Amino acid sequence: MMLEVKNLHVYYGSIHALKGINFHVDKGEVVALIGANGAGKSTTLSTISGLLQPAEGNVIFQGEDITLTPAEQTVQKGVVQVPEGRKIFATLTVMENLEMGAYTQRDKNQFKQDLEYVFTLFPRLKERQKQLGGTFSGGEQQMLAMARALMSSPTMLLLDEPSMGLSPILVEQIFEIVQSINKKGTSILLVEQNAQMALSIADRAYVLETGEIKLEGSAQEVLHNPTVIEAYLGGH
Amino acid sequence: MNRFAGTVNLRELLRPVGQMLVFSLASSVVLSLIVIVLALIMDQTVVGETLLARSKVSLLTYTLVNLPQVILDGLTIGFVYAAIALGYTMVYGVLEFINFAHSEIFAVGAFVGVELLIVLQIYGMLEGGSLIGAYTWLIIAILAGMIGAGLLAISVERVAYRPLRGAPRLVPLISAIGVSFFLQDAIRLIESLTTGQFHRIIPTFGNFDERLTFGQIPIGDSVIALGIQVKSIIVIIAAVLMLVGLNYLVNATKVGRAIRAVAQDRATASLMGIDVNRIISLTFLVGGALGGAAGVLYALKFTRIDPFVGFFPGLKAFTAAVLGGIGNLTGALLGGIILGMLETFSGTYMSAFTMGAAGAEYKDIFAFAILILVLIFRPHGLMGENVAQKA
Ligand SMILES: Nc1ncnc2c1ncn2[C@@H]1O[C@H](COP(=O)(O)OP(=O)(O)OP(=O)(O)O)[C@@H](O)[C@H]1O
Ligand SMILES: [Mg+2]
Numbered sequence: 001m002m003l004e005v006k007n008l009h010v011y012y013g014s015i016h017a018l019k020g021i022n023f024h025v026d027k028g029e030v031v032a033l034i035g036a037n038g039a040g041k042s043t044t045l046s047t048i049s050g051l052l053q054p055a056e057g058n059v060i061f062q063g064e065d066i067t068l069t070p071a072e073q074t075v076q077k078g079v080v081q082v083p084e085g086r087k088i089f090a091t092l093t094v095m096e097n098l099e100m101g102a103y104t105q106r107d108k109n110q111f112k113q114d115l116e117y118v119f120t121l122f123p124r125l126k127e128r129q130k131q132l133g134g135t136f137s138g139g140e141q142q143m144l145a146m147a148r149a150l151m152s153s154p155t156m157l158l159l160d161e162p163s164m165g166l167s168p169i170l171v172e173q174i175f176e177i178v179q180s181i182n183k184k185g186t187s188i189l190l191v192e193q194n195a196q197m198a199l200s201i202a203d204r205a206y207v208l209e210t211g212e213i214k215l216e217g218s219a220q221e222v223l224h225n226p227t228v229i230e231a232y233l234g235g236h
Numbered sequence: 237m238n239r240f241a242g243t244v245n246l247r248e249l250l251r252p253v254g255q256m257l258v259f260s261l262a263s264s265v266v267l268s269l270i271v272i273v274l275a276l277i278m279d280q281t282v283v284g285e286t287l288l289a290r291s292k293v294s295l296l297t298y299t300l301v302n303l304p305q306v307i308l309d310g311l312t313i314g315f316v317y318a319a320i321a322l323g324y325t326m327v328y329g330v331l332e333f334i335n336f337a338h339s340e341i342f343a344v345g346a347f348v349g350v351e352l353l354i355v356l357q358i359y360g361m362l363e364g365g366s367l368i369g370a371y372t373w374l375i376i377a378i379l380a381g382m383i384g385a386g387l388l389a390i391s392v393e394r395v396a397y398r399p400l401r402g403a404p405r406l407v408p409l410i411s412a413i414g415v416s417f418f419l420q421d422a423i424r425l426i427e428s429l430t431t432g433q434f435h436r437i438i439p440t441f442g443n444f445d446e447r448l449t450f451g452q453i454p455i456g457d458s459v460i461a462l463g464i465q466v467k468s469i470i471v472i473i474a475a476v477l478m479l480v481g482l483n484y485l486v487n488a489t490k491v492g493r494a495i496r497a498v499a500q501d502r503a504t505a506s507l508m509g510i511d512v513n514r515i516i517s518l519t520f521l522v523g524g525a526l527g528g529a530a531g532v533l534y535a536l537k538f539t540r541i542d543p544f545v546g547f548f549p550g551l552k553a554f555t556a557a558v559l560g561g562i563g564n565l566t567g568a569l570l571g572g573i574i575l576g577m578l579e580t581f582s583g584t585y586m587s588a589f590t591m592g593a594a595g596a597e598y599k600d601i602f603a604f605a606i607l608i609l610v611l612i613f614r615p616h617g618l619m620g621e622n623v624a625q626k627a
Contacts, residue, residue, distance in 0.1 A: 051503055075509035087504040089497050099490070100497050104509035152509065 001060075002027045002156055002187045003048070003079070008057035010040075010047050017043045019211040020057065025156070030178070030188045032198040032219065034232060035208035041191040042084050044208070045158045048189075049081040050074040061156070076104050078155035082162065084191075086145040090134025094125055097133045097144055101151030110153060118147035121177055139170040146177070156187045163194045175201050195232035199223045207232075248488040252479045252569070259570050260314075263577045264307045271585055275299040283591055298588055301453055301460050306584045307577070312468040312537065314576020315475035319530035320553030321560070321568035322482060323389075323523035329563040330499045330519045333405070336412035337392055338527055339550020340419035345385030345528025346535045346545055347423060349377040350438050362441040370442025374536070378474065381532035382525040388419075389524025390517050398513070423543040435542035438535045444470065471533045478526055479569060485522065486565065495519060499563075552579075552603070559607050561620020570618055578603045 003025040010018040017040045025031045035041050046052045048059050050071040059067045061079055069077065089097050098115065105111050119126040122143045128136075136144060142162055149157060159178065163171040171194065179201050182188050192198035199205055205222040207215040215225060222228055275295040278284050284295040291298075320342055327335045335341075356362050356373055365373075396415045400408045427434055449463035486492040497505040498515045506512050534549060535541045556575045560567025583599035610618060 049507060051506065071503075071506040072509050072511045075507065081507050083504060083507060087501055087507075089500050089504070091500060092493065092496060096493050096496075100493060100505075100508045100510075103490075103494065148508070 001025075002029070002062065003189065004058075004060040005044070005048065006058045006060065008044070008047060008059070009055045010043050010052055011055050012043075017211055018047070018054070021208070021211070021213050023206045023213060023216065025187050025189050028182070028185065028187055029203045030182050030190060030201055032195075032202035032205040032222075033189060033191045033208055034193070034195045034198055034205060034222075034228075036193070036231070038210070039208040040211045041208055042160055043211075045081050045083075045160050045189070045191055048074075048158060049079060051081075075152055075154075078153075079158065080149040080152055080154040080156070081158040082145050082149045082160060084160035084164070086138075086141040088133040088136065088141045088144055088148075090132065092133055093130050094133060094136075094144060095129040097148050098125070098151050101148030104152055111151075114151050114153055118150050121150075121180070122147050138165050139167070139174075142166065142170075142174060143177075146174075146181075150181065150186075154186060156189070157181065158189050158191075160191045161193060162190075163192060163197055171197055193232075195228065196223075249480055249484055252483040252566070253476060255566055256476060256479065256569060256573075259573045260311055263314075263573050264310075267310075267577055267581050268303055268307070271299050271303070271581060272296070274585075274589060278589060283589060286591055287588060295588065299585065302584055304462055306580050308464050308468060310577035310580035311573065312471050312576070313580060314573040315472055316530050316534050316537065316572075317549065317553045317556045317576050318569045318572025319475050319478055319526050319533070320549055321557040321572050322479070322565060323527040324554050324557040325560075325562050325565060325568040326495075326519050326523040328557070329565075330495065330516060331397075332563075333397070333408050334412065334554070334562075335389075335392075335397075335520075335523070336409065336554075337396075337415040337419060338389075338523070339546035339553075340416050340423075341385045341389050341392070341524050341546075342527040342531045342534075342550060342553075343423060343541070343543065343546030344388050344419060344531070345381035345524075346531030346541045347427070347436070348384035348528065349381035349532030350436050350535050350541055352380050353377050353439050353441075354436065357439040357441070362439055365441075367443060370444075374442065374444070374470070378529050378532045381528040383528070385528025385531065386521045386525035389520040389527070393517060393520040398516075420543050420546075427543065435540055438539050438541070442466075444536060467536050471537055474529065474533055478529060482522065482526065483565065491515070491518065552600075555603065555607050558617055559610055561617030564617070564619045567617055567619035574606070575603050578606060 001024050005021060005023050007020045007022060008018050009020050021044065033041055033044065043052065047054050050066070050069050050073070053068060057067070058065055061077060064077070066074060066077060089100060092100065098118065102111050102114065105114070124140060125144060125147055133141070133144060146162065162174050162178065166174065175197055178188060178190065190198055190202060199219045199222060202219040204217065205219050206213050207222065207228060215222060215228065279295045287293065287295050287298065320338070323338045323341070324335060327333065353362065353373065362370065362373060392415050396411045397408050400411055424434055427436070444467040446466050447463040448466065449461045451462045453460045453462060486495060494505070494510045494515050495518070497508065497510060498512050502512050552575055553572065556571030557568045558571070559574060560569065560571030579599050582602045583596040586598055587595045
């Protein structure tokens with residue numbers, strides 16, 4: 001098992017955002033975590049990456065308990081979060097953003113390899129190296145955010161709503177890239193509201209509702225579940 | 237990336253020097269024009285007549301003769317303000333918090349440097365030595381001031397600000413003011429216990445007090461020598477070096493990128509693997525060290541320091557940072573130069589222009605009037621960005 005989340009409880013003050021959730025991601029999988037606004041998806045990712053600390057429960061990554069590992073050390077263990085809303089460093093250039101992503105990378109050759117890799121995934125970034133991140137369009141920023149995360153050669157990528165605010169064509173493109181990243185061996189936990197899209201590339205899926213996992217199964221099972229169709233796929 | 241590193245870095249290195257020259261020239265020209273025009277006008281009035289009757293010079297001659305000296309002095313003090321302002325602005329850039337204790341960190345830097353020189357003097361190390369020796373000791377004193385102030389700044393952050401990181405903005409501000417008083421009294425206590433006096437004088441050594449003269453201007457019966465004190469040159473050179481170094485650190489190195497990333501978004505920076513607390517400590521270290529160096533330079537220039545020595549330079553430097561746009565390094569430089577120039581211009585000319593009614597003691601009126609005007613029309617300062625854009 002790559003990543004295992006056990007009985008996670010997270011509070012914001014008195015708000016009980018995660019109420020004891022359990023799930024796991026196996027090596028090489030794409031696992032989708034879908035749910036409506038406020039379900040607790042971002043909270044889950046931030047707790048895994050160490051930005052938030054749970055009141056109870058554990059996060060196990062490759063057999064190691066990383067529940068209390070602070071965010072900056074989680075990266076070094078190989079888990080990288082692409083935050084919701086991209087969070088590009090607006091006043092840094094594209095290249096500087098990528099260098100930030102490689103902050104923990106000490107191996108120069110690996111850096112060059114990773115850079116080449118993200119430039120083949122996102123050729124646009126190569127052309128715009130000196131442009132300020134903040135002047136990028138939403139789609140370009142999403143690409144930059146993903147490229148930045150890949151610069152640390154992660155074993156596990158946490159993607160928070162990569163399709164948010166993008167045109168259907170761009171969403172398609174982004175998801176193809178997610179698949180190709182996964183094929184190269186990176187396990188992926190994909191948080192999405194766009195359930196249709198997420199389920200089309202995921203191996204398995206969990207449905208999160210107000211801090212609880214309501215449903216889990218293979219992507220096909222979840223895709224054909226009547227309540228999911230009702231709630232997330234706009235009914236048929 | 238490495239292939240281009242050389243050229244990019246050289247440009248980054250030289251950019252602040254260019255900015256310094258432009259700002260210095262521009263402010264000199266603008267202020268000179270203003271006083272020359274004022275002098276031309278006032279020469280026709282009772283102000284000019286009085287001066288002519290009393291000192292046998294026209295107001296215009298008086299103005300022109302003093303001008304080179306005023307500009308040099310203005311730049312010297314302006315660079316000191318700029319060096320202190322960098323500390324305020326760096327910390328603000330990263331934490332959006334005004335470190336009011338920075339003026340006392342500056343003072344501690346001054347005391348560390350001066351006390352070291354006094355000890356050296358007691359042991360006879362400063363006397364009779366070569367010039368190289370004198371400069372070496374001065375550099376060591378400046379470095380000592382930097383280290384002392386830098387370490388103090390880190391400790392202050394660790395003890396008084398970090399525990400309050402999540403608190404409402406007013407809380408760390410109050411804590412900073414508390415630290416400021418605490419440090420003032422700590423200096424007083426330590427000085428009175430160890431030396432028995434509150435104010436200290438920097439030893440005279442080397443050739444720092446000499447004047448280099450470039451020429452003489454005869455007016456009326458007297459001759460005015462044009463020159464600059466060696467110590468002013470030292471202050472200017474040191475300030476240029478600090479600015480170049482800081483600019484290089486922030487814009488062309490990995491830690492510099494990390495500082496900028498943390499300034500923009502702490503949570504996302506930590507997702508990149510950046511240890512945010514370490515970067516914040518580093519920011520305090522660098523800001524404090526610059527303040528400490530400025531403290532020793534200030535002592536060199538004005539010779540006397542006391543536990544409250546940080547108050548006015550600190551206030552002026554804070555003003556300079558706000559004037560230039562707090563959080564913006566170039567802005568701190570610009571603000572420092574403007575403030576220093578305004579101060580010496582008004583200090584020199586106010587008395588003559590008002591027939592002695594308003595003397596040099598009112599010199600700060602202009603600086604603060606300009607600050608208020610700038611803030612009314614450009615609330616983010618001359619070069620500041622809209623903070624809201626950052627979020
Ligand atoms: N910083 C915070 N302070 C207080 N409550 C918060 C905070 N962040 C999230 N919450 C609350 O926790 C719950 C889960 O939020 P979360 O952001 O994880 O939802 P989400 O599933 O990511 O939603 P969305 O799809 O809108 O991004 C929500 O009720 C939200 O209001
Ligand atoms: Mg979310």
